[in-house]
Amino acid sequence: MVLFATTNAEKVREAQAYLGPSVEHLDYDYIELQSESLSEIATHGANEAFHAAGGDRPVITDDSGIFIDDLGGFPGPYSSYVYHTIGLSGILTLLKKFDSPRAYFRTSIAYCSNEQIVVFEGSIKGTIVDPRGNEGFGYDPIFEYNGKTLAEMDILEKNAISHRGRALAKLASWLENDPVEHRGVK
Ligand code: IMP
Numbered sequence: 001m002v003l004f005a006t007t008n009a010e011k012v013r014e015a016q017a018y019l020g021p022s023v024e025h026l027d028y029d030y031i032e033l034q035s036e037s038l039s040e041i042a043t044h045g046a047n048e049a050f051h052a053a054g055g056d057r058p059v060i061t062d063d064s065g066i067f068i069d070d071l072g073g074f075p076g077p078y079s080s081y082v083y084h085t086i087g088l089s090g091i092l093t094l095l096k097k098f099d100s101p102r103a104y105f106r107t108s109i110a111y112c113s114n115e116q117i118v119v120f121e122g123s124i125k126g127t128i129v130d131p132r133g134n135e136g137f138g139y140d141p142i143f144e145y146n147g148k149t150l151a152e153m154d155i156l157e158k159n160a161i162s163h164r165g166r167a168l169a170k171l172a173s174w175l176e177n178d179p180v181e182h183r184g185v186k
Helices: 009-019 038-052 079-085 087-094 155-161 163-177
Strands: 002-005 023-026 059-068 102-112 117-128 143-145
Touching: 002 009, 002 038, 009 023, 009 059, 009 155, 009 163, 038 059, 038 102, 038 117, 059 079, 059 163, 079 087, 102 163, 117 163, 155 163
Parallel strands: 002 023, 002 059
Antiparallel strands: 059 102, 102 117, 117 143
């Protein structure tokens, strides 16, 4: 059993689609560290949430960001703030003069238990396009990979190629290979 500390139920749905029901949602809003490193933010949050939840069950956190090449990596670790301020339309306005702007999405998942804190990273390269699709959340409608936006993929399709899916794959294989930490997580 692993607690996923996040206020974003969509992230939990993706983790459960990958790791199964042994991932439980801990609806906990940890203080987000001001940092340019997604791993540092995730690690700090996992440590805080682990103790807040009593310190007897492993906790994971996920910090993600979209990095747009033509904007020097903006918004990166500020993706959430930018999403809630200028939104997808604001991003598209900033990118008007660029042709097929390239971007990548990155996720850091931090796992915190009594024994250790371990970070798993995943990324995906794509292109920013006008919004398409109704699945997913956040920047999914404007992030295209192999001709489809992430919002045009179902959860399993997205997990198979996404930044989060890649980080979850590393977490899953680590959990499977660690006899101490393997507590019913598949
Ligand atoms: P955070 O990890 O919750 O800080 O995410 C930063 C921003 O990226 C938020 O606006 C999220 O909605 C967005 N985001 C995180 N993961 C994804 C994803 O898998 N697809 C699209 N947007 C995402």
